[in-house]
Amino acid sequence: MRRIPWYIFLFTQWLWAQTETNVEALRAFAQQKQQEWQQLRQAAEAFARANGIPIRQEFPDGTVIEIQKLVDGILYVYITHNANAAVTTRTDRLWPGGSLGLSLTGSGYTQLGEWDSGAVLTSHQELSGRVTQVDGATSLSDHATHVAGTMIASGVDARAKGMAYQANLRAFDWNNDESEMANEAASGLEISNHSYGFITGWHFDGLNYHWYGDVNIDQNESYYFGFYDATARDWDQIAYDAPYYLIVKSAGNDRDDTAPAAGTAHTHNGSGSYTDTHYDDGWDNGGFDVLRSAAVSKNVLTVGAVGDIKDYTDATSVQMSSFSGWGPTDDGRIKPDISANGIDLFSSIASSNTAYDTYSGTSMATPNVSGTLALLQQHYKNTHGGSAMRAATLKALVIHTADEAGDYPGPDYSFGWGLLNARKAALVISEDQYQNVIDEQVLNNGGTYSRTINATGNEPLKVTIVWTDPPGTPPAAALDPPDTMLVNDLDLRIVRNSTTYYPWKLDRNNPTAAATNNSENDIDNVEQVYIENPAAGSYTIIVDHDGTLTNGSQAFSIIISGIDEFTNPPQNCSPTLISPSNGATNVPLSTVIEWEEVPDATSYDLYFGTDGGGTSTPTNIVNGQTQTSNTYAPDLQPNTTYYIQIIPRNSQGTNSSCTTIWSFTTEGATEITAFPYTENFDNMSAIGTGNDWVNDTNDDGDWYVNSGSTPSTGTGPDQDHTTGTGNYVYVEASAGDVGYPHKTAVLLTPYFDFSTQNNPTMEFWYHMYGASMGNLYVDVYANGQWNTSVYQLEGQQSTSGTDWKVATINLADYKGGNVQRFRFRGVTGNSFQSDIAIDDVTIRGEAFHTFLAGSTEKYTFPNTGASVQFTVANSGDVTLETIKYDSDPGVVGTLPSGVMNISRERYWKITAISGTADGTYSLSLDLAGMSGINDYSTLYLLRRPDSSSPWTTVGTNNYSGSGTIVEWTGITGGFSEFAIGGGADNPLPVQLAAFQARSTTEGILLTWRTESEVMNQGFILYRKLENDTTWEIRADYLRHPALKGQGTTSRSTEYRFLDTDVQKGNTYQYQLADVDYEGKITRLKTVTITFTGEAIPETFVLKNAYPNPFNPEIHITFGLPEKRHVRLDIFDINGRKIRTLINDTRKAGWHTVTWNGKNDRGISVSSGTYIFRIQAQQDVASRKIVLLR
Structure with missing residues (x-):
């Protein structure tokens, strides 16, 4: 009997595939794929046996490879993608005790799946009772167990706590995955994790090199990279038939795979021996075009790997890993979709029920995302009557709320749409009514979706749509075919009056270029329109389509934010003071105040101060109505009780019923204000016994005071840095102390106030000797914010027990506020041979550095x-x-x-x-x-x-x-x-020491001073209005005797000229020139000044910035009594530097500088309170300013 292909059967069920799970089609697909896999696997195993190729291999780093199928004589081999996650992605904010008050754990969530390289150790103490190995696989896999732990580990070891740490997991090995995925989707699975993919390009197995490609298509590059193949099509088909099932796929780790030396013997696709040459996998523009098969599917969520992030501030906080796969796809679609933490994740492994290890790779970033998505689905069900989001909705939510990453605004082919931010995603779900919209729609053929919304005007307006597109038709095998794989081309735009705003898109032919948004996107099934600074008011969102919709309609999901559709003030109050807790005592001065967020609040009236006694509202209101975050970083004083009252607000007013007043009392610390400061630990018997150095209590162990050598062999110093008989402090990595692997000990310094120092600098000596050395990080607390890893050292640095090294840290960027503190974080390595020591800490008010004896070093x-x-x-x-x-x-x-x-x-x-x-x-x-x-x-x-x-x-x-x-x-x-x-030719014949213009009540006074003159007849003063192009002679030495020169002299001479022919409000430019005895005119210097009718101030003056609050720009005016070097910086409320507006020398007089609300990278910052700090040599001042988008 002739078998009817499954894909013909599927397309008769198109209506179901749009909005409901097409169970019948999925079952048919599963049966078909199981038969295919069995046939192709048998052929692959026969080929492998005939050519002496192992069916499965496991490597010491946890990597696993296994042959899957043989197609057209080429082996397809799966490989795992190996190379603090909850903090990086803000998933911890969803847990009990988190700032959102959601208390999500995954408890009762059963729709989470994993396909991986083998069986999960279901009895592991982190997983026991919550993992079902559905397919009966028995070959235990460290990799599979590690991935499972990253998703759902309970946190017996707190470092291994999974994202959804009370959820259940359905586990499978990767054999016959497509058939199993279809069956599970038919049974209601909502999220699955796939941390593996086909080997592509170069692979080194520890002994031999292998190249996976097709030399008949291209000799140099594996055409599989970026190619939409049958596997990509099949995974898209599963997703299309299961609209509530989101497949989460690792991007792969091929970007740093390099070719061996020319002439090195290698196999082609696992067999034969060749010495031909092929490119490095990441040869294209530094690493682009290295995704394969399912990772380029349209409907999966493809995940890239970045480093650990303690405190996200802006795009520069997100550091790309060396290995994570980059797009584009061959047709130019934006892949990967999202990035998450994939470096040094600590999780369970299968060697015992208590075993753990640290792995890196997109394999680790992917479960970081999958586990988080389980919590988001759980939260959506809790708030939306038990219904789940469609897969397209969940994908749209993740993309919509991602934090910016990369060099330019918008998406790119490296980070995708940015860094996963679970907190923002959960807030959109919580606020899905007035501030945000989550909607699921269906667009019919020839139809148009239209919605009018009201933008707040004080934050970006952002709209994202995602649709589960029908599977595309793979093109013929070729290198980088541009055939568009998009089937149904929906188009999103926003219209206001005569202006149309278009979605982001990227250029496959220029992968390093910034995203553009000046026309329609006709290749992606993800579209986002982003208006950075919208004017408040009405906008219309439009979704329509080009061409004819396959199957007659297309379901899509839409997320909208930056709107104000409130009808009532906030209905709830913040129930909890998270940090510090209410009534806490001995609160560190380096504490950031945090309270539980109120979902329907857009800002808070924050009353904070020392008055009121806890029974009446403190009189000091912080930031008025512009306290938009749920954190506040004050300058705290020692031995002081503070009171806090939080009143939530939105455009309809405040919740007047929020009358709770919290309190806390700070510790009795003493700030160090005298510099230089030094600490050599010689007067300490233990940490905490003197000089206000203390061990943190929220870590794995302590720092110790020691002299002589440490107890362990092959690690640690033999003596202190200076005398050989004094003390130092160190982290002991042996079991029973801090321990290993990757245990952390945190040492806190005393408090300092170096805000008035000119150029503060810290120096300390460190010793990091040991075969398994870990890492040392230095964090700086300033202006209420811990700035993490401002200095870091990774791996062994010292070569012997006496080899101390020196580190220098400039602190000029951390002078904000009146309290500064340091935190030394020592992280042990993989064995006891990873002791870390520091000694001789010095802080000075100016830049300094130590050059080592017998060395040659250049230091700036x-x-x-x-x-x-x-x-x-x-x-x-x-x-x-x-x-x-x-x-x-x-x-x-x-x-x-x-x-x-x-x-x-x-x-x-x-x-x-x-x-x-x-x-x-x-x-x-x-x-x-x-x-x-x-x-x-x-x-x-x-x-x-x-x-x-x-x-x-x-x-x-x-x-x-x-x-x-x-x-x-x-x-x-x-x-x-x-x-x-x-000399005689340099500088100019007239050595000009100063040329200044000063506005007076009578006119503009021009003064200048020479330190020497050579054959100088006199001076000419040229003048023009600032925007004119023609200079006129305003005065010269022939008509004004006061401008006659001194001939040749080494004496200093002062000159002055008052220009009374000026009009108030005009801006003039003056240019000074000298004329030598030969009549040669040399123009010396130009000054610009606006005549105000006011005299130049006698002292430094800072006027009020205006307008304040502001949007889109603010003007800062200051006056200088004489020429000075001026530095003007913008900081956020947490003390992080946003922008340097001035860092140069300015003349005497009045100056106005404008800030346009953008950071140093040209990216607009969000609404909120900012601080500008100006230093004009000895004069320093700062003011708060408020940006309202």
């Missing part, structure tokens, strides 16, 4: 423009401190021979604060902005021992020929003060 002192390359004598280490002064260094006596003048704009002081600086060194100085330089190559480096001594010339000018950095080499004789000198 931050924020000074100075770099020193120093060859240090063997007699001892040398510590140098460097300060840059933006002022006149002055001259005592006469300048050295050949030097005609000296720069009056800046100079440097480099001091050996310890050790004997008798070695040879080179000094590089960045002279950007220094006036009067014609030729960098003829500049002199001047040195003097102190300000009362004359200058001498040192070093040889070794200018590179480009840029503003000049290096002087071969310097001896120690360090002191340095300045820049010029």
Whole structure:
């Protein structure tokens, strides 16, 4: 009898496949695929036996490979994708005690599945009673057990706690997976995890190289990468027939697979021996186009792997792994879809019921996502009458709420749509009524979906649609065929008045380029329109389609956020103060206040202070109506009781019934304000016995004070850093102490206040010796926020028990607030040989660094423009401190021979604060902005021992020929003060020390000062309005005797001219020129000033920023009494630097700078409270500003 193909049968059931599970079609598909798999597997095993190829292999790193089928003479071989997850993806916020108050654990959730390389150890203490090995597989797999643990481990070992840690799991091995997936989908499975894929391109098995590709298609590259093949089609078909079943698939780890040396023998697809050449897998533009088969399916959720993230701040927080597979697909679709933590995940393995290990790979990132999705489905059912989301809805939700990652706004082919953010996704579910919309629709052939919404105007307007597209038709085998696999082409856009906003899309031919949004997307079944700064008001969302819809209609899911459709004020109050707990005592000053979020609130009235006694509302309201987050980072004082009242608010008002007042009392800590600060631990007998250094209690163990060697052999120091007989502190990795593997000990420093220091810097010495060395991280608390891993060391750094190393950390970016603190996090390695030690911690108010005895090192002192390359004598280490002064260094006596003048704009002081600086060194100085330089190559480096001594010339000018950095080499004789000198040709004949414009009540006063003049007849002042192109002579030495020059002189001379012919409000530019005896005119410098009719201030003045609150920009005005170096930074409320607006020298007078609400990467920041901090040399000020989108 002629068998009717399953796909013909399926298409008669199209209506069901849109909105209901097509059980009949899935069962037919399962039967067909089981027969196919059995036939192809038998052929593959026969081929393998004939060619001496193992059917299955397991490797020491946990990787497993197994032959699956033989198609057209080519083996298809599955491989597992190996290479703190809940914190990275914010899944912990959904757990009991999390900020959302949801208490989700996965308890009772039974619709979660796993296909993997073998059987899960169901009796493991983390999984016992909650895993069913459905297919009866008996070959235990570490990889499968690790993946299962990442999804559902109960947390017997807290480090291994899974995402949905009380959920149940249905497990299968990967053999015959498509048939089993279809049957499970027919029975109601909602989410399945697949951390494996076919070997593609290069594979090294520990002994031999293998290349998986088809040389008949392309010799250099495996055409399978990016190719929509039969497997991709089949997985799309399963998803299409099971609209409530979301398949979660690893992106693979092929990006860093490299080819062996030319001529190396290797197999083709596991057999034969060849010496031909093929590209590295990641050869394309640094690693693009390395996804295969199911990973390029349209309807699965493909997951990439990134590193661990403690505190997401912006896209730069997300660091790509070295291995994670990147898109595009051959037709240019956006893949992967999402990224999650896939590096160093600690989880259960199958060697015993208490065994654990740490694995990396997209195999690990994928269950991080799958387990989280189980919680999101559970939350949706809890809030939507027990109904589950369609797979397209869940996929749309994940994409819609992802955090930005990558170099540009929008999606890319590396991170996909960004980093999974479970907290945001859960909030959208909770707020699916007034602030957000989750909707499931069906678009009929020729139809249009339209919805009008009201944008808040103070946050982005974002709309995402996803649809489960019918399976595509694989193209003929070819390298990178561009055939579009999209079947039903829906189109999303947003319209306001005459403006149309289009979705993001990427260019397959330019994979590194930023996403664009200026036209329709006709290749993806995911579309998102993002309006970063919408004006408040009405917008219309439109979804229609191009062409004819296959099967007559297409179901789609839509997520909308950034809207305000409230009809009532918040109906609930925040029930819990999460951190610190209500009534807590001895609360650390480095505490961030956090309360449980209220779903229908858009902001909070936060009353916080020391008054009220707990019975009446504190008088101080923080940020008014703009406290949009549920966290607040105050500057806390020691031994103080604080009171908090939280009143939720939305556009309809506040919930006046929220009258609860919480309280807590801080610890009696003392801040250190005197610098330099040093700690060598010699006066401590144990941590906690002195000097306010303490061990954290929320970790795996403690740091210890020690002298001499540590108890373990082959690891740890033999003595302290300085005397050999003093103390140091360390982490003991042996069992019974901190232990291993990957155990953490956290050491907290005292509190500091270095906010008034110019250029604060920390230095400490570390010792990391041991064959299994772990990692050391330094975190900095500033402005109410822990900034994690501002410095990190990974793996063995020392070579012996006496090999101490030095680390230097610039702290200028962490001066926010009045409380700073440090946290040393030592993480042990894989064995006891991973002791970590530190010693001799120093904090100074200026940049400094220690150069090691007998070494040659180049170090750039931050924020000074100075770099020193120093060859240090063997007699001892040398510590140098460097300060840059933006002022006149002055001259005592006469300048050295050949030097005609000296720069009056800046100079440097480099001091050996310890050790004997008798070695040879080179000094590089960045002279950007220094006036009067014609030729960098003829500049002199001047040195003097102190300000009362004359200058001498040192070093040889070794200018590179480009840029503003000049290096002087071969310097001896120690360090002191340095300045820049010029000869007859450099700087200019008139050495101009200053040229300033000052607005007065009478006009614009122009003043300038020369330090020397050569054959100078006099000066010409040119003037024009700022936007004009033509200069006019406003005054010259022929008509104004006060502008006559001094001829040739080495004396300093001051000049002035008052321009009274000015109009208030006009902005003028003045240019100063000198005329030598030969009539040559040399233009020296230009200044710009707006005539205000006000006098230049006598002291530094900061005016109120305006408008405040603001959208889209704010103006900051300040006045300088004289020329100064100014730095103006924007910080968020947690003290993280957002933008540097000014970091240069400004003239005397009034200045206005504008901030457009974007960070240093040009990406708009969200609504909220920000702080700007301005430092004009000795004057420092800060103000709060409010951005309302």
